[in-house]
Amino acid sequence: MKKAGSRTLSGILLILVLAAGYAIKTVTPNADFFERPFITSGPVGEIVTTRQFSAKVISVRYATELKEGSKTFTTGGVFVLARVSFTATIKETHIGFAQLESGDGRTFAATDRVTQNMVERSAVRLQPGIPVEGEVVFEIARSALGPGMSIRFATEEGFEVRMEGMVEIPLTSTEGAPWVEPKTVTYDPAVKR
Amino acid sequence: MAAGLAGQSMRTWGAAAGVLALALSGLFGGLDDAKKPPVRPGTEIVMPTWKVTVLSARVIASHPKMFTLSKGNQLLTVTAKVEITADSTWTAGGGRGLRLGDIIRLTGVTGIVNESEVGGLPMTTPAGVLLKRDNNTTLMLHPGLPEEVEFYWEQKPGTAPAKELTIHIQSMLWRGDSFTTYEDWHIDDAKNVEVVVPLDDQRATTQPAAQS
Known part of the structure; x- marks a missing residue:
C-alpha cells in the first residue's frame, strides 16, 4: 500500500x-x-548611425509604373523609391538587407524586378568615410501604403541579420503617393559617390 | 484512490493509454481522412501563408527567360494565381525564412532534374518562377500583391509527358524549433492540397530558333 x-x-x-x-x-x-538586431532610429533627412554604417534617407517618391531604361514595370500595388546615402563607418561593407515595414507590421523586401545597386546581392561596396547615394526600390501592396511605414537597412554578410546593427527610418509623410491616379516615374539605378 | 490506480493491471494501463492517445490524436486531426480528393484547376486554395489558384500546366521545349542546367532539357510549367497572405515577402530562399519553392511541388513525375525525396516520395520544388506581368523570372512575391506566375521545372529531354500533372499546394505552420527555439515556417504536410491538372504538350511550338 x-x-x-x-x-x-x-x-x-x-x-x-x-x-x-x-x-x-x-x-x-x-x-x-x-539575437534580434540592434535598431537605431532617426527621421528622414538626418544621418542615422549604427555599428558598421550610417544611412540618410534624402527623399521618397511613389509610383504605379516605373521606367528603367527601355523597360517599363507595372505593379498591382505601389512602388516606393527611397533616395538614400550610405557610408561605412569602420571597414568595407555593403547593405545586404533592405526592408519596408508597413503600419500593420507586414514587411516587404526591396524588389528584385529592377536593377538595385544600393542594396541586396549586387549592392555597391561601401568604403569607410565615403558616402554613396542612390535609390532603393520597394514594391508594396496598396493597403500597406500609409501611416506607420518605416524603412530598415542592415549589413548582411551572411544569411541573416541576427545581432546586426540596423537603421530604421520612419516615413512620416506619404506626400506624392498615387492614392487614386496612376503615376509613372523614371528610375535610374546609377549611384553617386 | 491512489492505491486503486496503482493496483490496476498492465493490460488496463495499456488500454487506457491507447484510448487517451487516440483521443488526443483525434483532437489534432488524427482521425481525419488520410488523403483528401484532389481539387480541380481553377479552384482557389487558401492556406495560412498564401492563396493559390492553379490555372494550367504545359510542357515546353524552351523559354528565353527560364534557365536550364543542361542545354536541351525541356520544361514543365504550372501557371497559377498566387497571393502571399503571410506578413513577409516570400523569397527564393537561402538560409532560414520564407521560400518560394515551398508553395508548390510536383509529385510522381519522371525525369525531373534535381529531384528530391520528401517522406519517401519524389517531391520536386520548382527550379524557378516567372512573373507573367513582365515575363521575367522573380525571386520574390510580396504580401497583399496577387500575381499570376508560372512555376517551372527542368526535365530531361525526350521524357514522354504524362496526360496530367499531380501538384501539391503546400501548407505551412509557424513554430519554434524544439532544439534551437528559432521560429520559422515549416511545411505542414498533413494539410497539403493536391491538384490534378491536364498537361498541354507545347514542345513542337516552343523550339528555340535555329542558329544561323
Whole structure:
C-alpha cells in the first residue's frame, strides 16, 4: 500500500516538473528575441548611425509604373523609391538587407524586378568615410501604403541579420503617393559617390 | 484512490493509454481522412501563408527567360494565381525564412532534374518562377500583391509527358524549433492540397530558333 502511494506521488511530481518546464519555456524569450538586431532610429533627412554604417534617407517618391531604361514595370500595388546615402563607418561593407515595414507590421523586401545597386546581392561596396547615394526600390501592396511605414537597412554578410546593427527610418509623410491616379516615374539605378 | 490506480493491471494501463492517445490524436486531426480528393484547376486554395489558384500546366521545349542546367532539357510549367497572405515577402530562399519553392511541388513525375525525396516520395520544388506581368523570372512575391506566375521545372529531354500533372499546394505552420527555439515556417504536410491538372504538350511550338 505504501509502495503504491509512493509510485503515484512520483508520477504526479514528474508531471508537475514537466508542466513547470513547459511553462518556463513558454514564458521566457527564445533565441529570436535574444539575437534580434540592434535598431537605431532617426527621421528622414538626418544621418542615422549604427555599428558598421550610417544611412540618410534624402527623399521618397511613389509610383504605379516605373521606367528603367527601355523597360517599363507595372505593379498591382505601389512602388516606393527611397533616395538614400550610405557610408561605412569602420571597414568595407555593403547593405545586404533592405526592408519596408508597413503600419500593420507586414514587411516587404526591396524588389528584385529592377536593377538595385544600393542594396541586396549586387549592392555597391561601401568604403569607410565615403558616402554613396542612390535609390532603393520597394514594391508594396496598396493597403500597406500609409501611416506607420518605416524603412530598415542592415549589413548582411551572411544569411541573416541576427545581432546586426540596423537603421530604421520612419516615413512620416506619404506626400506624392498615387492614392487614386496612376503615376509613372523614371528610375535610374546609377549611384553617386 | 491512489492505491486503486496503482493496483490496476498492465493490460488496463495499456488500454487506457491507447484510448487517451487516440483521443488526443483525434483532437489534432488524427482521425481525419488520410488523403483528401484532389481539387480541380481553377479552384482557389487558401492556406495560412498564401492563396493559390492553379490555372494550367504545359510542357515546353524552351523559354528565353527560364534557365536550364543542361542545354536541351525541356520544361514543365504550372501557371497559377498566387497571393502571399503571410506578413513577409516570400523569397527564393537561402538560409532560414520564407521560400518560394515551398508553395508548390510536383509529385510522381519522371525525369525531373534535381529531384528530391520528401517522406519517401519524389517531391520536386520548382527550379524557378516567372512573373507573367513582365515575363521575367522573380525571386520574390510580396504580401497583399496577387500575381499570376508560372512555376517551372527542368526535365530531361525526350521524357514522354504524362496526360496530367499531380501538384501539391503546400501548407505551412509557424513554430519554434524544439532544439534551437528559432521560429520559422515549416511545411505542414498533413494539410497539403493536391491538384490534378491536364498537361498541354507545347514542345513542337516552343523550339528555340535555329542558329544561323
